[in-house]
Amino acid sequence: MNIRSVKKKDSAQVIKLIQDVVNAEFAPQEKEAYPMDDVLDLPASYQGRRDAFFVMSDGPQTIVGTCGVKNEGNGVGLIRRVFVRPSHRREGVAERLVRHSIQFAKNQGYRVLQVRTTSAMKAAIALLYKVGFQERATLEVGRLKMLKLTYNCKED
Numbered sequence: 001m002n003i004r005s006v007k008k009k010d011s012a013q014v015i016k017l018i019q020d021v022v023n024a025e026f027a028p029q030e031k032e033a034y035p036m037d038d039v040l041d042l043p044a045s046y047q048g049r050r051d052a053f054f055v056m057s058d059g060p061q062t063i064v065g066t067c068g069v070k071n072e073g074n075g076v077g078l079i080r081r082v083f084v085r086p087s088h089r090r091e092g093v094a095e096r097l098v099r100h101s102i103q104f105a106k107n108q109g110y111r112v113l114q115v116r117t118t119s120a121m122k123a124a125i126a127l128l129y130k131v132g133f134q135e136r137a138t139l140e141v142g143r144l145k146m147l148k149l150t151y152n153c154k155e156d
Contacts (some may be wrong), residue, residue, distance in 0.1 A: 003100045006053040013063045029144045050108045064088040067097035075111035110153045119145040
């Protein structure tokens, strides 16, 4: 499996992968917390010089995972859209994508990477801790607990 930047021709497959996971696994309040606007137009949403959207493919056609990096300004990048096809979970796909995104962020000169997620995403949170993210803030939004985790790109 290899990681590469998303191409326009990947858009339909990426949208389907993300929508399928969201529809099957997210509670209604989580769906509201994560609108799909950026996914519906990937090339436009991740076209900034310090933005990227990566996919991992299993062969030439099948995308099995995604991860985006978005410039938030002031040396801060936001990791978004870490999704893995259910048939490829527990194979290291998400970890490879996140580590690839960390390296991209370091190469782009980011100081910090952030992830915003819900407490329901236990496997994702465990992975983020494993690769070096730390919890920085929590926020209760109705019945939803939002977490902000950060990674210091200047350490190592």
